[in-house]
Amino acid sequence: MCSLRPENLPKLDLPADSELDADTAAFLTSLPRLNVWRMIARTGMVREYQAALSVMFGPDWIPGADREVIALRTFRQNASDYEVPQHFVLAEAAGLSRELSQAVLEDELDRLAPWFQRLCRMVDDMSTQAKLNAAQVRELVSHYGSQDKAAQAIMTMAWFHMLTRFVDSAGVPIDAGPDAYSGLSAPTRNG
Incomplete structure (x- = not known):
């Protein structure tokens, strides 16, 4: 397995809040601060993706x-x-x-x-x-x-x-910070 991604990979930029509609920018605040969510916001389907993952990380899915x-x-x-x-x-x-x-x-x-x-x-x-x-x-x-x-x-x-x-x-960049994943029990909600 390769090491953490080199920063010189071709990539799309993570969108700033100003590049997103107000509802999407507000919705992102309800999710863990993971770069993948911000990149998914570029697709226009961040809510749908969150809904699907909520099921996959829920109690009625496989263990x-x-x-x-x-x-x-x-x-x-x-x-x-x-x-x-x-x-x-x-x-x-x-x-x-x-x-x-x-x-x-x-x-x-x-x-x-x-x-x-x-x-x-x-x-x-x-x-x-x-x-x-x-x-x-x-x-x-x-x-x-x-x-x-x-x-x-x-x-x-x-x-x-x-x-x-x-x-x-x-080219989603690795999430930085010592506590980027602290307390993460599902990728779909904070805490």
Whole structure:
């Protein structure tokens, strides 16, 4: 995995409040002060993105530790490092230790529980083949006990691939400051 992004990457500038409509600028104050939100504001769909992520980080989605294994593995596979520091914090909030998060990123899968190893391999396949195979989908259904939860896991895999492609192509700068992720338990709300 590469180190934190070099500042010389081609990038879009983060918009100043004066470049945003008043409602969007006000809405950004309700979100964690993460650079990704300001860049998403350029798309005109920051509210929709926040609504979708609120569901993905809510109690009715797949377990948070599974979500974070999927996220971290996606960041590794796509060599995307913007999200890693914040997802270390989110993974710990979901019960995944820093050591296990590092194992996902460093490809030391033998340190993980068998289910997390399987999730990593599924993310790897989605990274290279853009989809899961029928056996993997059946495994998700069997593990979660429903097609709805399997669909949530697949959406999570696809979502984080989309996010890395947006963040890296737009060149979202790493969030600075010693407490940039302090108290972060979800990327969709303060505190």
